[in-house]
Amino acid sequence: MVGTPVLFIAIPLLAAFLIPLIGMVWKESVRIIPGLVLAYLLVLAINLLSYVTVNGPIVEVIAGWAPPIGINLVFNAFSGFLVTIMVFMGLLVWLYSYRFKSNVEYEAARKYFLLLMMLITGSVGIVLTGDIFNMFVFIEITSISGYALTAFYTGRDSAEASFKYLMMGSIASVMLLLAIMIIYSQLGTLNMADVASKMHLMDPKLKAVSFILFVIALGIEAEVFPLNGWAPDAYAEAPGPVGAAFSGIVVKAGVYALIRYTYTIFDLSGAFNLLIIIGLITLVVAEVAAIRQEKLKRMLAYSSIGQMGLVLVSFGIGTKEGVFAALFIMLNHAIIKPLLFFSGSYLVYHSKKKMISDVDGIGKLAPLTSILFTLGAFAIVGLPPFAGFWSKLSFLMAAADSNMLLVIGLILSVSVVELVYYMRVVNRIFFFKRTTSLLTRRPTFNAYVVMIILGLMILVIGFYPDSVSMYLHNAANSLFDKSQYIHSVLTATIQ
Amino acid sequence: MKKILVLLLLAVVGFYLAGTFFDIGFGNSHFVKNDAIKPVKDIYLQQTVQELKVSNAVTSIVVNFRGFDTLGEVTVLFLSVTALGSILYKKRHHVGERSVLFSASSIVTSGSKLLFPAIVLLGAYVFIHGHLSPGGGFQGGVIIATGFLLMLLAYENYSVSHNGLSIVESLAGITFVGVGLLGFMNGGTFLQNFLPTGELNNLFSGGIIPIIYIAVGFKVAAELTGVIYTVLNEKGEQNG
Amino acid sequence: MDSAYFQYLNYAIYGTAVLVMLTGLYAALVKKSLLKIVIGLSIVDSGLNLLIVTLGYLKGGTAPIFSSGYNGTQTMVDPIPQALVLTAIVIGFGVTAVALSLVIRLWRHHHTLYIDEIKNLKW
Numbered sequence: 001m002v003g004t005p006v007l008f009i010a011i012p013l014l015a016a017f018l019i020p021l022i023g024m025v026w027k028e029s030v031r032i033i034p035g036l037v038l039a040y041l042l043v044l045a046i047n048l049l050s051y052v053t054v055n056g057p058i059v060e061v062i063a064g065w066a067p068p069i070g071i072n073l074v075f076n077a078f079s080g081f082l083v084t085i086m087v088f089m090g091l092l093v094w095l096y097s098y099r100f101k102s103n104v105e106y107e108a109a110r111k112y113f114l115l116l117m118m119l120i121t122g123s124v125g126i127v128l129t130g131d132i133f134n135m136f137v138f139i140e141i142t143s144i145s146g147y148a149l150t151a152f153y154t155g156r157d158s159a160e161a162s163f164k165y166l167m168m169g170s171i172a173s174v175m176l177l178l179a180i181m182i183i184y185s186q187l188g189t190l191n192m193a194d195v196a197s198k199m200h201l202m203d204p205k206l207k208a209v210s211f212i213l214f215v216i217a218l219g220i221e222a223e224v225f226p227l228n229g230w231a232p233d234a235y236a237e238a239p240g241p242v243g244a245a246f247s248g249i250v251v252k253a254g255v256y257a258l259i260r261y262t263y264t265i266f267d268l269s270g271a272f273n274l275l276i277i278i279g280l281i282t283l284v285v286a287e288v289a290a291i292r293q294e295k296l297k298r299m300l301a302y303s304s305i306g307q308m309g310l311v312l313v314s315f316g317i318g319t320k321e322g323v324f325a326a327l328f329i330m331l332n333h334a335i336i337k338p339l340l341f342f343s344g345s346y347l348v349y350h351s352k353k354k355m356i357s358d359v360d361g362i363g364k365l366a367p368l369t370s371i372l373f374t375l376g377a378f379a380i381v382g383l384p385p386f387a388g389f390w391s392k393l394s395f396l397m398a399a400a401d402s403n404m405l406l407v408i409g410l411i412l413s414v415s416v417v418e419l420v421y422y423m424r425v426v427n428r429i430f431f432f433k434r435t436t437s438l439l440t441r442r443p444t445f446n447a448y449v450v451m452i453i454l455g456l457m458i459l460v461i462g463f464y465p466d467s468v469s470m471y472l473h474n475a476a477n478s479l480f481d482k483s484q485y486i487h488s489v490l491t492a493t494i495q
Numbered sequence: 496m497k498k499i500l501v502l503l504l505l506a507v508v509g510f511y512l513a514g515t516f517f518d519i520g521f522g523n524s525h526f527v528k529n530d531a532i533k534p535v536k537d538i539y540l541q542q543t544v545q546e547l548k549v550s551n552a553v554t555s556i557v558v559n560f561r562g563f564d565t566l567g568e569v570t571v572l573f574l575s576v577t578a579l580g581s582i583l584y585k586k587r588h589h590v591g592e593r594s595v596l597f598s599a600s601s602i603v604t605s606g607s608k609l610l611f612p613a614i615v616l617l618g619a620y621v622f623i624h625g626h627l628s629p630g631g632g633f634q635g636g637v638i639i640a641t642g643f644l645l646m647l648l649a650y651e652n653y654s655v656s657h658n659g660l661s662i663v664e665s666l667a668g669i670t671f672v673g674v675g676l677l678g679f680m681n682g683g684t685f686l687q688n689f690l691p692t693g694e695l696n697n698l699f700s701g702g703i704i705p706i707i708y709i710a711v712g713f714k715v716a717a718e719l720t721g722v723i724y725t726v727l728n729e730k731g732e733q734n735g
Numbered sequence: 736m737d738s739a740y741f742q743y744l745n746y747a748i749y750g751t752a753v754l755v756m757l758t759g760l761y762a763a764l765v766k767k768s769l770l771k772i773v774i775g776l777s778i779v780d781s782g783l784n785l786l787i788v789t790l791g792y793l794k795g796g797t798a799p800i801f802s803s804g805y806n807g808t809q810t811m812v813d814p815i816p817q818a819l820v821l822t823a824i825v826i827g828f829g830v831t832a833v834a835l836s837l838v839i840r841l842w843r844h845h846h847t848l849y850i851d852e853i854k855n856l857k858w
Contacts, residue, residue, distance in 0.1 A: 009566075013668070013672050020662075060684070062685050063686040064686075065560055069538050069560060071563045071564065111577050111578075115574065133561075134564055137568060140571050141574060145574055148574070159582070187534075188536065189534065209515050
């Protein structure tokens with residue numbers, strides 16, 4: 001083993017505290033250090049993931065107090081898989097914004113990269129932690145960075161979007177704390193595994209109350225309807241890479257938290273049906289809203305919300321195949337949606353209002369960007385040779401195995417809606433006459449690199465879906481094996 | 496109309512919330528109902544005295560047992576200062592003088608000058624004795640920041656060096672993570688105590704706990720002062 | 736202590752904390768001024784903190800601080816909610832600071848704090 005999970009948190013924090021100091025002598029360091037840190041974390045994540053695949057989960061004890069006394073971090077096939085995706089996407093977002101932000105001043109750049117790094121660290125922390133209160137702390141780290149990054153551009157609307165996000169976020173944190181305290185008052189512990197093993201002793205009424213509070217609070221983070229009012233505004237007003245980071249990283253953490261609570265901690269039988277219902281409502285409402293959008297980024301944001309609804313439905317099926325499909329959708333979404341955000345933000349770069357109509361006929365002026373956007377659009381809709389196809393197929397098979405015909409019908413009809421609004425944009429890009437006099441902007445070299453990497457990944461997963469399925473299967477198994485999770489945490493010792 | 500709806504909603508929420516907490520009950524040790532539940536607080540209280548030799552159990556929890564939370568918490572503060580700077584960011588030549596409605600009288604100014612060292616001393620006392628008596632890094636840091644607030648309010652041209660604040664902030668943060676990593680490198684785990692714990696109720700006891708709490712004290716003081724200073728220097732727009 | 740008296744205390748203390756939270760929530764939902772909304776949110780936080788601290792109380796308990804000659808862990812109140820509330824207060828402070836800075840930004844652009852005049856904040 002080359003490292004331990006705690007480095008995922010300690011190293012970025014150390015770097016965050018060091019950056020202001022080093023920045024005083026060497027200004028360029030504020031851009032470079034976060035990238036180095038993220039690259040290191042990626043190496044660490046890949047190493048640990050391959051270790052975990054062979055040797056079973058790593059449970060890291062913190063402060064020398066074995067669970068349930070102290071806080072612990074759990075790096076198993078499931079959390080490790082998500083962490084690897086998040087760190088990888090974080091690195092790409094950094095690479096993309098490295099030149100993108102080269103025109104802003106030193107002070108602003110320092111804050112941007114610091115907040116971006118902490119946004120990723122917070123999300124990674126949410127996934128790794130094995131303690132319910134510690135998860136709250138990481139959620140707050142993520143949210144505060146999110147508020148600041150949303151309002152990064154000093155334009156008129158970004159502060160409003162951020163304020164909306166902040167209001168929802170603080171209501172979420174109040175609910176989260178209430179739920180945590182109800183559980184604490186009943187079970188006298190905050191460790192997830194310990195809570196899970198004692199959950200049957202809790203008064204059913206209090207259990208239900210705290211579960212509802214958790215779902216509402218985490219639903220705000222995971223953009224579940226009707227708690228996602230903040231998301232489209234935040235996505236549309238935040239800088240392009242931040243929108244990609246929200247949809248590729250932060251939402252994944254929110255969904256993870258929701259799933260961890262339903263699958264591992266609570267043993268409520270109705271919880272899975274609840275997931276299906278809120279997932280379906282979110283999906284339908286978001287896709288219907290997406291088709292009515294006139295701004296490109298808002299459309300992408302609603303599409304992102306819809307995908308998260310699909311993920312929740314898939315988790316709600318409650319079988320191993322369902323979890324496999326959900327993880328596959330999450331992986332694909334984490335690759336495709338940032339590609340759409342990156343290429344989309346270059347397509348409407350010089351436009352003030354970022355309308356969809358501004359992309360008319362841009363296909364001839366910026367062919368590569370347009371093709372990459374189209375690739376992403378095809379993939380997310382689920383057209384055959386691309387990555388999205390396999391995840392949708394595995395979802396449909398999982399649903400068919402559980403005889404959820406109504407769900408399948410609904411998902412298929414919603415997919416048609418999805419197809420319509422993405423094809424509308426693609427149609428405009430290639431077959432409409434250019435009506436505006438807006439110039440196109442050539443993406444920077446880094447942006448090209450990032451977009452091409454993402455495009456290649458879509459193709460690779462599309463043609464060789466087996467290349468990732470082993471990790472997905474391991475992750476699904478590890479989420480399903482609740483007793484093994486509890487056992488491995490509660491018997492953890494200081495390594 | 497909206498008010499009535501909101502009131503109704505709040506009444507429902509309040510009814511269920513209060514009902515939930517009335518069920519939980521006040522002032523009983525909540526776990527007597529079931530013997531299978533062994534609350535961790537008993538272990539915390541025992542180990543605080545036996546292992547860590549710290550008098551204040553809250554401190555031992557905040558800094559050691561749940562020290563990782565505190566690291567996150569310190570990060571939240573650090574981030575909110577950064578966020579404040581980023582949200583209120585202006586190009587340098589726009590930063591103006593503080594808007595002052597009327598200047599403080601000489602009684603206030605000389606009184607503040609007299610009180611300032613005492614306040615800082617009290618703050619330092621609170622965070623140095625965090626492991627012995629009520630208080631700690633956060634409380635002491637807040638007290639010191641109130642001292643700076645007093646000075647900023649009394650003297651309209653009192654200024655704090657931004658660079659100085661950020662150096663203090665960074666060094667304190669690095670101390671926290673560094674002490675944590677030292678525990679890690681000594682063959683233990685992150686944030687594990689690696690110093691001798693000394694004797695209960697001595698100033699030099701508790702191993703790394705006082706060190707971390709002093710770092711937290713400096714950090715909180717610097718960050719809160721930074722927040723106050725940034726907001727105070729936000730120039731009021733004339734055409735309001 | 737008399738148990739009937741303690742029952743009243745139960746209602747009074749939890750009732751107060753919940754009432755404080757509801758007051759803040761009312762302000763956050765109904766008031767038109769951004770500043771009042773922020774104040775409302777921080778009142779909710781205060782009520783919540785009050786609630787959390789009271790949860791840890793033990794009948795006839797003492798402060799969880801050991802001194803020479805006094806080591807009775809059985810009669811000490813629960814220290815964990817106190818530690819958690821410390822974290823919650825600090826986080827609440829951070830969020831309030833960010834919220835206020837956003838209010839300042841909105842004031843810069845719109846020269847008003849009334850949400851009716853700021854288009855995107857109407858919902």
